[in-house]
Amino acid sequence: EAAVTQSPRNKVAVTGGKVTLSCNQTNNHNNMYWYRQDTGHGLRLIHYSYGAGSTEKGDIPDGYKASRPSQENFSLILELATPSQTSVYFCASGETKVFFGKGTRLTVV
Amino acid sequence: QQQVRQSPQSLTVWEGETTILNCSYEDSTFDYFPWYRQFPGKSPALLIAISLVSNKKEDGRFTIFFNKREKKLSLHITDSQPGDSATYFCAASDYGGSGNKLIFGTGTLLSVKP
Numbered sequence: 001e002a003a004v005t006q007s008p009r010n011k012v013a014v015t016g017g018k019v020t021l022s023c024n025q026t027n028n029h030n031n032m033y034w035y036r037q038d039t040g041h042g043l044r045l046i047h048y049s050y051g052a053g054s055t056e057k058g059d060i061p062d063g064y065k066a067s068r069p070s071q072e073n074f075s076l077i078l079e080l081a082t083p084s085q086t087s088v089y090f091c092a093s094g095e096t097k098v099f100f101g102k103g104t105r106l107t108v109v
Numbered sequence: 110q111q112q113v114r115q116s117p118q119s120l121t122v123w124e125g126e127t128t129i130l131n132c133s134y135e136d137s138t139f140d141y142f143p144w145y146r147q148f149p150g151k152s153p154a155l156l157i158a159i160s161l162v163s164n165k166k167e168d169g170r171f172t173i174f175f176n177k178r179e180k181k182l183s184l185h186i187t188d189s190q191p192g193d194s195a196t197y198f199c200a201a202s203d204y205g206g207s208g209n210k211l212i213f214g215t216g217t218l219l220s221v222k223p
Contacts, residue, residue, distance in 0.1 A: 031209055031211075033211060035213070040215065041215060042115075042198060042213050042214055042215035042216045043153065043198060043213040043216075044213075045210070045211070045212060045213070048209060048210060048211070050209040056209065056210075058210070059112075059212070090152060090153070092211075095204070096141065096143075096158065096204060097143075097155050097158075098143070098155065098211060100152035100153050100154070101152065102152055103152060
C-alpha cells in the first residue's frame with residue numbers, strides 16, 4: 001500500500017515561533033494535500049499541490065504557507081504560530097485513491 | 110461555507126441494523142465522491158467511492174446511493190457490526206476537471222452496539 005510519511009509526529013511550539021511540518025511520499029502521486037482535523041470541523045483543506053513547484057490554497061489557508069520542492073515532498077509552514085493552530089495535521093497524497101499519513105499533533109503554547 | 114454537508118453528526122445503531130449516513134453538496138463541478146472511514150486514533154482510509162456516471166455503487170455491506178438531481182448521496186451499511194464503529198467522511202472532488210481539490214464533510218460518528 002502507498003506510504004505517506006509525516007514528521008514530526010508530535011510538536012510543541014511557542015506562540016510566534018516558526019513551525020515546519022514535513023511530508024514525504026514515494027508513490028509518484030501528483031496530488032498532495034494538507035488538512036487539519038478539529039472536533040466538529042472534520043478535515044479542512046489548508047493547501048494542496050498538483051505537482052512539483054505548485055501550491056494552491058485550500059479552504060483555510062490563512063496563517064499557513066506550503067512548499068512542494070519535489071514530487072515526493074510537501075511541507076506546511078506556520079511562520080508565526082498561534083494557539084488557534086493547535087490541531088492534528090494530516091498530509092495526504094493520491095488522485096482517485098488518496099492515502100493519508102499518520103498525522104502530526106501540533107500544540108502551540 | 111461548508112461545501113460538503115453530512116448528517117447526522119452522530120448515530121448509534123444496534124448490531125445487525127442497517128445504518129444510513131447522508132451527504133449533500135452544492136458545487137456542480139464535483140464529479141467524484143469518495144467515502145472515508147476513520148477509526149479512533151487512526152488516519153482516514155478510503156472505503157468506497159462513486160462518480161457522476163453511476164447512481165449506485167456496492168462493495169460488500171457498503172452501498173452508495175446517488176441522487177444527482179438533488180446533489181445528495183447516502184452510504185448504507187447493512188448488517189452493521191461493532192467493528193464498523195468509526196467516523197465516516199463524505200468527500201467530493203472535481204476529478205474530471207482540474208482534479209486536484211478534495212473537500213471533506215464534517216463527518217458522522219457511528220457507534221454500533223452489540
